[in-house]
Structure formats: C-alpha cells, structure tokens
Amino acid sequence: MVLLAMLAVVTVAIALLRNLFAVVILGGVYSFLMATVLVALDAVDVAMTEASVGAGISTVLFLGALHLSKREEMKPLHKPLLPLLVVAATGAVLVYGTLGLPAFSDPDAPIHQHVAPRYIKDAPRETGVPNIVTAVLASYRGYDTLGETTVVFTAGIGVIALLRRVRRRKPGGGA
Amino acid sequence: MKDYLVLRVIAKMMIAFMLLFAFYVQFHGDFGPGGGFQAGVIAAAAIVFYAIIYGLPAARAVVPDRLVETMIALGVLLYAGVGVAGLLLGGNYLDYFVLHANPVEGQHRGIFWVEAGVLITVAGVMLKIFYMFAAKADNTEDGA
Numbered sequence: 001m002v003l004l005a006m007l008a009v010v011t012v013a014i015a016l017l018r019n020l021f022a023v024v025i026l027g028g029v030y031s032f033l034m035a036t037v038l039v040a041l042d043a044v045d046v047a048m049t050e051a052s053v054g055a056g057i058s059t060v061l062f063l064g065a066l067h068l069s070k071r072e073e074m075k076p077l078h079k080p081l082l083p084l085l086v087v088a089a090t091g092a093v094l095v096y097g098t099l100g101l102p103a104f105s106d107p108d109a110p111i112h113q114h115v116a117p118r119y120i121k122d123a124p125r126e127t128g129v130p131n132i133v134t135a136v137l138a139s140y141r142g143y144d145t146l147g148e149t150t151v152v153f154t155a156g157i158g159v160i161a162l163l164r165r166v167r168r169r170k171p172g173g174g175a
Numbered sequence: 176m177k178d179y180l181v182l183r184v185i186a187k188m189m190i191a192f193m194l195l196f197a198f199y200v201q202f203h204g205d206f207g208p209g210g211g212f213q214a215g216v217i218a219a220a221a222i223v224f225y226a227i228i229y230g231l232p233a234a235r236a237v238v239p240d241r242l243v244e245t246m247i248a249l250g251v252l253l254y255a256g257v258g259v260a261g262l263l264l265g266g267n268y269l270d271y272f273v274l275h276a277n278p279v280e281g282q283h284r285g286i287f288w289v290e291a292g293v294l295i296t297v298a299g300v301m302l303k304i305f306y307m308f309a310a311k312a313d314n315t316e317d318g319a
C-alpha cells in the first residue's frame with residue numbers, strides 16, 4: 001500500500017513537472033518502485049527485468065535522447081480538458097472491468113486452473129529445471145520467446161535504420 | 176568524465192563484477208531468477224557504464240560496431256537454429272528433448288542455447304541503440 005502510494009505520487013510528479021531531466025530520473029524511480037512491488041508479489045524474474053530494463057537501460061537511453069533535445073517541455077497549446085476526460089473515462093471502464101475479475105490470489109481463478117497446475121507438477125520432471133519460470137519461458141513457450149527476441153531484433157534494426165547517417169555523394173561530386 | 180580519478184578507478188573495479196554478475200544471471204537462470212533478457216541488459220549496462228566513464232571511442236574499441244551488429248542477428252539465428260536442429264533430429268520445431276539421448280538432458284541443452292541466443296541479441300541491440308544515440312550526441316556537440 002505504501003509502495004502503491006509512492007507510485008501514485010511519482011506519477012503525478014511526472015505529469016506535472018516540465019523539466020524533462022527530472023522526469024527521466026523520476027521514471028527510473030518509478031521503475032525501481034515497480035520492481036519492489038513485483039518482488040512483494042513474488043515475481044522476482046519480472047522484477048529483475050523491470051529493474052534492469054526499466055530503471056537501468058531506459059533511463060540511459062532517455063538521457064541520451066534528452067541530450068539531443070531541449071531540457072524543458074513546451075507549454076501545451078490546448079487545454080487538457082478533453083484528454084483528461086478520455087483518460088478518466090478509460091480508467092473508469094478499466095476499474096469497472098476489474099470488478100468482474102476473480103478475487104486477488106484466489107486459487108480457483110481460471111488462470112490457476114488452466115495450464116499452471118501441469119507446469120508446476122510436470123516441469124521439474126520433464127525439463128529438470130528447478131526455476132519453473134525459466135522452464136515455461138524457454139521450453140514450453142519457446143515460440144513466444146523466439147517472437148520476443150525477434151521483436152528486440154526488429155527494434156534494434158529499426159533504430160539503426162533511423163539513426164545511421166547515410167553519406168550521400170554530393171551531386172556532381174562523384175559517380 | 177575522463178578526468179575524475181575516483182570514477183575511473185571504481186568503474187574499472189566494478190565493470191568486471193558487472194560482467195560476472197551478468198553471466199551469473201545467465202547461467203544461474205535455471206535455478207534462480209534471471210535468464211537471457213536480464214543478463215543481456217546487465218552485460219550491455221556494463222559496457223554502457225564503461226562508455227560513460229571512458230568515452231565512446233574507448234568503448235567502441237573494446238566492443239566494435241561490427242561485433243555489436245553481428246550479435247544482433249546472431250542471437251536470433253542461434254535461437255531459430257536450435258529450432259531447426261530439433262527439426263533435423265526428428266522432432267518438431269523448438270523441440271528440445273531430441274537434442275540428447277536423455278530427454279531431460281536435451282531440455283537443458285535446448286534451454287541453454289536458446290537463452291544464449293536471447294542474451295546475444297538483447298545485449299547487441301541495447302549496445303547498438305546506446306552507441307547510435309551517443310554518437311549522434313557527440314556529432315551535434317561538435318557541430319554546435
């Protein structure tokens with residue numbers, strides 16, 4: 001609860017601040033708080049990813065991007081009433097949607113009845129890997145992880161395509 | 176940052192441990208939290224740290240662009256190659272248990288190579304993106 005309150009404070013601060021440097025650093029703070037929340041939920045694998053990708057690499061990349069642009073965010077041209085309305089409505093619909101979900105950590109929830117019992121029962125025997133997260137990620141859901149790796153690959157190729165400086169020959173200067 | 180003696184010395188000490196931790200996260204992923212994604216990011220972070228303290232040219236001398244670009248493609252190919260190896264040995268695509276006479280040992284082998292592929296691609300992409308942003312920043316500084 002304390003963590004969630006801190007998350008809310010950081011989010012409001014990010015929305016209000018105009019100094020982008022502070023926003024980037026607060027983004028890193030947000031990621032570390034989120035990682036702590038995930039540790040509290042016993043999802044250490046996800047927490048580790050959040051801490052290393054969200055707080056580590058993203059912050060460095062944002063700082064790199066910030067170095068190329070201005071420090072201060074521009075004043076918005078329009079009044080934020082319409083976006084605020086849209087966001088509030090979406091949030092309300094999402095909260096309404098959570099009312100239909102099973103209670104938190106309910107063992108009879110469908111997600112705990114579908115394939116999870118099979119993984120928990122058979123994964124150590126079938127794969128010999130004690131960490132079931134790794135077994136699911138790399139073995140049972142190998143296709144998904146291949147897709148994720150391809151997404152990372154595509155992102156890298158996209159950045160190269162966008163940022164690589166093409167040295168065009170000046171017209172008349174060569175062939 | 177090149178002139179700060181404390182930073183330079185501490186960085187030199189820490190980078191070895193960061194890389195070691197990346198490999199720990201990679202190879203200990205079977206037993207504890209971790210795996211290719213996390214290890215790749217940590218390994219890339221160690222090199223990014225080196226680049227921030229010692230300058231981009233120094234980092235590019237250690238991990239050249241050509242190597243980084245090769246890593247980006249090599250990881251995905253390694254992952255997909257494990258799948259093809261499964262096909263050639265008579266299983267379905269990405270079946271690991273055919274990789275060794277003992278199915279559990281085959282799973283181990285498959286997961287090991289797949290995670291290695293993830294590590295290589297993730298580390299390569301993260302480094303490449305950082306290199307590109309950093310090089311761009313250097314250029315604008317020179318131009319201004």
